Amino acid sequence: MKGFVDIHTHIAFGLDDGAKSIENTIEMIKTAKADGTDYICMTPHFHTAYYKYSAEQRNASFEQIKNSVDDVYIFFGNELHYSPQMMEWLKKGECLTINNSKYVLIDFYETEEKEVIFDALHNLLSGGYKPILAHTERYGLNIKDVMQLKESGIIIQVNAMSVFGQWGFNAKRRSRAILKRGLADLVCSDAHNMTKRPPTLKKTYEWVAKKTEQSYADDLFINNGKVILNIH
Numbered sequence: 001m002k003g004f005v006d007i008h009t010h011i012a013f014g015l016d017d018g019a020k021s022i023e024n025t026i027e028m029i030k031t032a033k034a035d036g037t038d039y040i041c042m043t044p045h046f047h048t049a050y051y052k053y054s055a056e057q058r059n060a061s062f063e064q065i066k067n068s069v070d071d072v073y074i075f076f077g078n079e080l081h082y083s084p085q086m087m088e089w090l091k092k093g094e095c096l097t098i099n100n101s102k103y104v105l106i107d108f109y110e111t112e113e114k115e116v117i118f119d120a121l122h123n124l125l126s127g128g129y130k131p132i133l134a135h136t137e138r139y140g141l142n143i144k145d146v147m148q149l150k151e152s153g154i155i156i157q158v159n160a161m162s163v164f165g166q167w168g169f170n171a172k173r174r175s176r177a178i179l180k181r182g183l184a185d186l187v188c189s190d191a192h193n194m195t196k197r198p199p200t201l202k203k204t205y206e207w208v209a210k211k212t213e214q215s216y217a218d219d220l221f222i223n224n225g226k227v228i229l230n231i232h
């Protein structure tokens with residue numbers, strides 16, 4: 001089996017509600033590696049109302065991680081929390097895209113209006129970005145909405161643990177429906193810690209391979225992530 005690619009994680013220490021220390025970061029990376037992940041993108045929340053860190057703090061955390069890990073490939077980005085100011089933050093480079101590409105990982109409040117989600121994603125598309133909708137199953141979107149988003153070029157990301165009920169009944173039901181209908185593009189850990197939100201993917205990979213097709217599981221957990229990270 002080839003190594004998994006996890007492009008949505010809160011493993012970078014000291015920046016948001018994920019890892020608390022470099023030791024914590026290293027422990028999570030080792031756990032991911034042992035579970036089969038070889039490529040990890042650190043995506044700390046970019047949510048100015050909750051998480052306040054300077055570019056210097058962020059870069060120092062990233063630098064220390066890069067220097068402490070040698071058996072997993074590490075990449076950087078942000079998980080942008082939707083704001084009407086998002087285009088400005090992206091253009092100025094305050095909010096990072098995934099591995100300095102046009103791919104933007106974006107999330108919304110779970111109660112956000114459908115219209116706001118659609119408008120924001122389409123604004124990113126018309127601004128030349130490639131939006132990745134974080135944990136698509138956690139909003140009030142139905143299958144038709146997800147199909148519409150996918151058709152318009154939005155990349156559909158599902159959280160690995162949602163499939164087993166980590167985010168409640170509705171997210172479990174929606175995540176399974178999205179995966180079984182082949183609408184997802186990526187499954188990621190959205191790892192925050194070693195307990196309830198761990199950096200692991202294998203169990204969900206096996207579930208997807210069993211319930212759908214092996215090749216679809218490979219695309220979701222390996223191949224599509226490589227395209228996004230520009231890995232050859």
Ligand SMILES: [Fe+2]
Pocket residue numbers: 008009010079134190
């Ligand atoms: Fe996240």
